[in-house]
Amino acid sequence: MNLLRLVFKNIFRHKLRSMLTILGIAVTILAFGLLRTLIAAWYAGVEASADNRLITRNSVSFIFPLPLAYRDQIANVPGVSQVTYANWFQGIYIDQNQFFPRMGVDAETLFESYPEFLITADELAEFKKERNAAVVGSIIAQRYNLHLGDIMQIKGDIYPGEYEFVIRGIYRPRDSKTDATQMFFHWDYLNEHAKEIGYEANMVGWYIITVDDPDQSAVISEAVDALFHNSRAETKTETEAAFAHSFISMSDAILKSINAISIIIIGIIILVLANTMAMTARERMQEYAVLKTLGFPGAFLTYLIYGEALLISVLGGIIGILLTFPLARGVQEAVPAGYFPVFDVTAGTILLCALAVLIVSIFSSAYPVWKARSQTIVDGLRQIG
């Protein structure tokens, strides 16, 4: 017999109560894990940002384009090693629920600027050759069962018209942070259509600048923006992370609410377990007094009570974490396809859940431990359970 065995035996003294508490913790940890996964998914774009890439957009708003003519001027700024550009196209593929980014890009330079998009040399060459060729991410290819040579018919919304793209490449993500849910096609193809429908031609959505030294990003950003100061389309240049963050900041209130709810959930678990531990301790005050009488020190009681709280929360936590994985998959499938390019239960989320479990066990057992330790033996022995 040892302390751990005694802790185990104590847990199953009131099986129903313990099981319900464990279940309660499992459900709340599950909710906590899902909310943290949601927040992590929201920040996935920021996480995936490269520190050597800058984004130059119209200073008024992201939705206003910039002249293509800016490209060469930007490329001449000292410290800039590569410039590419992209234009948001969107359109409707199959139906409006099938969301994934679709962009017109500079086919010659895009994949040089994004080394995390892995594509074979043959496929890249094929993509560059054909005017209406497209490259899709591997997740998109898998989701829509697309293969090389397949045709994607997309109805334009921002750029009205019927578009037909041929899949000439499928890129794979370099790591789990990389978004493999995008579609790229030739900006030239889009530009031609823009002319046909009477839109202003030779305009791009934003520039992607690769810099030699990330430490010089601020200086280069200022230099780029200075080039177009007082022009008809002033620019705003910022790091890719800041650019991604500006999208998230639009949902800042929602994210703050989710964060607050996740903290409230921890509070709920603490109350659930504290209630169980308080009941347990109240019932066992006489036993604790007997243990003290036998010579067991206060530390033993601390380990006994805290051990029980820890074990209950760990069991609940494990069940909750294990359930988070299938449920996160379920959530990802339930939201419109492509809404969250990355919706994984990350190691960080699991670590946060584990930390929550630890905090819960410490806080929930604090009062019972104090009560058991501070009560005199004589008072404890007088207690009627």
Add this chain to the structure above:
Amino acid sequence: MVSSTNGQVLIELKEISKSYFKDRIKIPVLSNITLSIPGGEFIAFMGPSGSGKTTLLNLIAGIDHPDNGHVIIDGVDIAKLGESRLAVWRSHHVGFVFQFYNLIPVLTAYQNVELPLLLTNLTRKEKREHVEAALKIVGLEDRMTHFPRQLSGGQEQRVAIARAIVTDPTIIVADEPTGDLDKSSAEEVLELMVQLNRQFNKTVVMVTHDPRAAEKAHKVIHLDKGELMPYEPTETGL
């Protein structure tokens, strides 16, 4: 280790006073008690409810502190010991028997008896030997795997006695050990206490309301309103 030598004073109380506070009102429980108990004695404290006999027992057992005076056990004034040192002292020198047995319900008889040995450095084998010996003394070697709920009241109290003696203490304190038992179980438990006193030379200090239980003691000390009454020898003690 407390040395128990028959005839020599083992427990010495000098001018002990103790009060409790209830709703900020001071209630004196013991006043100016002075008492000596030789080693190897079997002492019974008797008295009406509220007379202070359990408080006196608690002071001797080191689970309560006097307001004034000295509680000297084999030369050590335990009233001056801090909580942690007192806990260690209790684990080595005192075995406790309670009225309601106070066994841990989720532990078997064996595990309940083994409990005080968790505080020792004995090997697993040595612990087993101690527990089996203690359970054999109380005649429950065949009930080791039984849980308290599977035992009668008398058997539970015998397990509690086994737990009290498993560390081989010199002093056994018993607070109304037969108070919750039927006549025959009470008789068995009292015989066991007598056996521990005579055969194993344990100094037994018992609180009881039961005159038949008190008859087993060498000496009955009466308390009333926190004061000692004149000495009354029993047939056993004569």
